[in-house]
Amino acid sequence: MKNILKISLILASIFILIPSCDDYLDTLPDNRAELDTEDKIVKLLVSAYPNATSAMLCEYWSDNWDSHDWNLNYNNYMEDLWNLKDQPNRSGNDTHFRSWEYCYRSIASCNEALKAIEERGNPASLQAAKAEALIARAWNHFELATLFCLPYGETSSTDLGLPYMTEPETTVKPPYVRGTVEEFYLQLSKDIEAALPNIDNSIYTQPKFHFNTSAAYAFATKFYMAYGKFDKAIEYASKVLGNNPAQVLRNWKATINMSMDNTEQPNAYMAKNNPATLLMSYPTSGWSTSGPNNYSTGNKYSHSLLVAKYETLQSQGPWGNQNNIYVRTWWNSNTNKIFHKKVGYYFEYTDPVARTGFQHTGIVQFTTDEVLLYRAEAYILTKQYSKAYDDLTTFITNYTNSRPAYDDILKFYRDMPYYHYKEVYEDEIGLIGLKQYPTPKKTLHPPLYKIELGTDQEWLIHYVLHLRRILLMGEGQRWLDIKRYGITVHRRVVDKGHRVVDLKDSMDYLDKRRAMQIPQEIINAGCPANPR
Template sequence: MKRINILFIALLALITVSCDSFLDETPDNRAEVDSQLKIRKLLVSAYSTGNYALVTEVSSDNVDDNGKSNPNTTRFYEQIANWEDITEVENDDPKTIWEGAYGAIAHSNEALAAIAELGEAELAAEKGEALITRAYNHFILVNVFCQHYNTGSSSSDLGIPYMETSETTLNPQYERGTVKDVYEKINTDIEAALPLISDDIYEVNAYHFTKKAAYAFAARFNLYYEKWAKAKEYASKVVTDNPSTQLRDWAALGALPRQPDPVTNAYINDAANLLAATSGSNIGLYFGAYYHGSRYNHSRKIADEQTLLAPLPFGGISGSDYNFGPFVYAGTNLDKTLFYKIPFLFEYTDPVAGIGYRRSVMIPFTTDETLLVRAEAKAMLGENDAALADLNAWSSNFFKGNEATLTQVNDFYSNLPFSSEVSASQKKRLSPKFTLATGTQENLIHYVLQCRRVLTLHEGLRWFDIKRYGIEVPRYQIQADGTSTVIDVLEVEDLRKAIQIPQDVVSAGFEANPR
């Protein structure tokens, strides 16, 4: 295995060192973390300020190229949408994702080192939070920057360094390892963390891994890890045997004024949210009622053919079928059909000059999405009726009471043509590395993937389903006459499904992803 020098990560791990400490008497002049209070404060920074969602969402099949004549784009967005290696600098670029995750991991490791020194028995809950945040940030890194886990090639697919200790040197050497290695270590951290986590140590639960948030993460991780029984078990600890009482009140959201600010504010403050993450990000601007980013976006064409307005097993779908319907914007160079959840916030540093930072709030885990994790796990376990029961619990709440029978699901997906470059549909050819039986199991998976695609629109999770299920993605460019042309295709096993490592990291000696 090639050994690498990644000074970049070392500097991130030393994030708490003062810039003025070079002439200090003690070379490693970190603030001493010598009390429970200091450990808890340190763990506030164990949550990344980077946001992966824009890169992964724009890479997915949830966006179209709305045409060369549309000027509302940047070189950064073009590189993402066209699956190029990203060289431009933006709030949401790969370097920010990388730095944010490894910076957060450094804080988790500092906390764990302090806990080991002070005594783990009295700091069990803090240890649980440190372990789960370390696991989650590595989970983001491996799924963004590597090929997806599978039981076949992951023992040789390039991984990312799993940082288990704080760095104390400026020139460390690391091995990149494999995706399999990273997943095994994430699993170890999750299993160690779950029994320890306690909601009692948090002042504001929304921004921390509570028990429910930790189990939701564990459920998603095990779904990606192809551990269907564990995914089902952990999801059930969140949504229980009566999921209808746990889900978002979509009808209440739909009753609000049809304006971005009221609905996004209500969304990010809902009890169905299991974790909130703030970041310096343009995502609320990009997926908002602005011309910004409108060339590569979720178009009405995608909505009609594949997502929000595409038919489902129980019938055709229009905006009136939703408890909280999509927002459709159509005009010259503005073709966006949006599912408003993500706020665009502006933090003024100088109100007079009108300058500041673009920010947003993402919700990485919700009860609704965790219910769909359980539905998928049940389908993979062959529990067809139970999987459909979860899907119906979700759909009857998300839509206005709509449910489907197993016969309807089978008839709908068996008769729906596969999506092609000529004619797009929601039904994609699935080529996972795990076994997927044709017939009812595959049809249920199509339905789960569609439900998740609609539910998590603009959140970036669709990209991971594309990778997990080996879905091919044509990039459609809409022409002036309304027709579309395929300008590129992301193949089933395309190397570009692993986002390229940031240029600065590669320049420091880190092995780049193959192309």
Template sequence: MKNRNLLIITIFLSLCIVSSCDKTLDELPDNRTEIDSQTKIRKLLVSAYPTISPALVAELSSDNVVDQGENHPNGNLLTTEIAYWQDITATGTDDIKNFWEASYKAIAHSNEALKAIERLKLENPQIDLSAEKAEALITRAYSHFMLVNIFGMHYNTESSSTDLGVPYITEPETTLNPTYKRNTVAEVYENINADIEEALPLIKDDIYQIPNYHFNTRAAFAFAARFNLYYENWAKAKEYASEALGNNPSAILRDWEEFDSLQLDANILTNTYITSDSNFLNIAYTSQLGVAFGAFRNLGRFSHTKRLADDETVFADNVLTRRVPFLEPAATKYWFTPLVLAISGLDKTLLYKVPYLFEFTDPVARIGFARTSLPSFHADETLLVRAEANILLKNYNAAMDDLNAWSSNFFKDRTTTIDEVDTFYNNIKYSTDEEPTQKKELNPKFSVEAGTQENMLHYLLQSRRILTLHEGFRWYDIKRYGIEVPRYQLTTVTSNYSVTDRLTENDLRKAIQLPQDIIITGLKPNPR
């Protein structure tokens, strides 16, 4: 109960601060409250974190869900359009228009803070605003990073110089209807890189009362590591991940064993996940993600089903678990036991991680908004970033050390070897429509050697898929590695799956279409 109250209070306070800061920026710049002190800049920067997450869009777009059929009573137009990679016209809490607007509002707050810092430094050169500048730069970079990875094709050296990205905004708006153009994906990445590199030396944790609700040092370096992994700068990704993790990563990984002793209760489990010290950065969102991936029928049409879990994810045979006696139940391999829900109208296999909270705007009418909180960066995921960077650098022993540090903590003390990984993935078939497996064809724009490097990547990608289930990260791996996604639909007559659509290797739909309202303003839509 203590953890639950802490989470509710933290989300409430962050929403109150965001609301109050938004009011300062509702009007044109000449009518805004002047940001003329260090205290006001810090309060403004609370609003530099987006309040809408793309996690639901990303997760439903990935191969982590199955369509349980057109006649399933718990679907809606928005989730159907997302899951079938259609241009999204439906509205809802997690729609792309809300994500776009929340992201650019956060960017506007970052830019306004940077402008205020510039003014204050001119007036008082002695004032130290370097930490505030760092937070403004890193939050601006982060929002653009999320935008370009949703609305653009993934970065690569072949086509990103011409692929459409998103507008990279570096100045506060000074006109009522400013005109913007889409930067290329390469240009967006260049700007993100510049902001990150300028920010990193300036980050200071001591300006924050609760560091993991801001871009503290660990969070900033974890972001820099993930960004450089996506940017194909493997050595930098490794370097920055090491900065985030410190000398003894195992000491800061999530205590997964704790989950084994907890009551099987959604509030207890999700709040334990969110309040862990292993989380580098938590952000509160308005979102239905906790409904979609909680024990609810609502939004249940597109779910992580038991069959999907058996074939491809948490219960699928893998290099860590195949040495276990055949009769040992799959669930006993995890400290954090997957929950299987299989009753009428509900087929979900869940890792209870995503909290569902409801904020009433009218308690009498019982209407309001669904809320959640997610760790944007945490130690386990950052360790896998470093492992992947090492694989791509062909430092296989170092990569295996990191993978074993993670697996021995996430599973019940399970480790493996490079030879065992090679043997397992050489013997497992690539996934097909008729026989889905965890091993997907990899088609990245960068080179991957057949044999050990590819096999280690399969193991790494499977580890991340399980670790980040329900959080949307799988979508970015699908884009980065050119993985095809068949959309399976349950056929109610035969209880079999059929493929009703397919996202191919270089499918243009991997760049989510811009919101229609944004296209109408003149921004060029994504090609189809």
């Protein structure tokens, strides 16, 4: 199958296989197996979930990562990512190419299932499977848009979208049109709305590995926040959270007494019997050892003490300092990394004697905590501040031992200086009494949301962004907030004393690189590249 890339854009992205892939997929599309029973159709949807994660590339492109030039522990891909290179070295499982390939491959499985269901006359017995195929197809497309498209906003009617695949591919080198972001999001919405009424947990033996009802509504919440449909986001978040959200949140206080080794906290975070865990996966990935864990790989580019102290895990908040957060922070000065231990490392032995196999990273795709913060954000953007405060209080009293008052939250972020990429002292700028430094409060340029800057609305948005950045550290989710709110990313070089000594690059809210470049192989196959 080495020549597929030369034949078709989508075939390139879907059907280039590695040896560990399912034999069924090896025969698609030209010698496809016959989906002649309902059971086969349902089982095909196991492959509707990509065996890849974009967590690594999204973290590296975000404002969570600095460069430590005195440390030489890194590889070429890490260097390319941190330098925002359009076509980074593509070796390994955590690359742009792998995300493109595996998402479109999963979309192909969804479309095969949908076609088989249609050919059987759309029986009632397959409506739940059809719903899973539709919601998984939408999710894979949304993941691709998060990487390779500009965020939804005022220019979406002209911004480049991606091919939205709704049919199995059966011809060689068909014409593919990228369309616009607006058209892409409209199709996403159609798939989501068609799926939601028919999601049925009873068809799953392991619901947390599929789009169960709560996971489907959690994804819909996240999508409609990106789409700017706040009423929809509130409606669907409420279906996940129920009448008493505190009952379905993660018990963060229980993590206080957990070991700081590499298994106990990640395993607890991934536990399928936890009501906060909605959808989970174990993709083939090296992220668990190269990123948010206490391994020595990738120390040059990392989430280090400087970021943590001023902006994330160790930063001050309305809740007080890091000691008031129930999740303990791990740091080792030898690795330049600081994080909460929740991204798990798992190894699949294909040859136990030779001790060879595949490294996996445990990823929780959706949680109730994240959904609660999205609903609070939607309430803020619709100026329902009392409801937003109730949700934020539910979250913060479960995540910390603090209960900040509404006015104290406003004052904290109103009085906080806006972010500066490094500490600037009086003698450097010739002014007395002025000192600038990094903070979580960054200038917002949202391409879609209409925020009244300098008001309670802005201060509450900073609170939500601050909380979500800490909550989801290491999971790649900060990248979506950067795009949605037009936050500038600085490429800082930090010395051994945790001081910024150079600024290599900046990516602001108008930078075209906010849409990562599509893989070169796909451009070579005839797909238009993202503008630069």
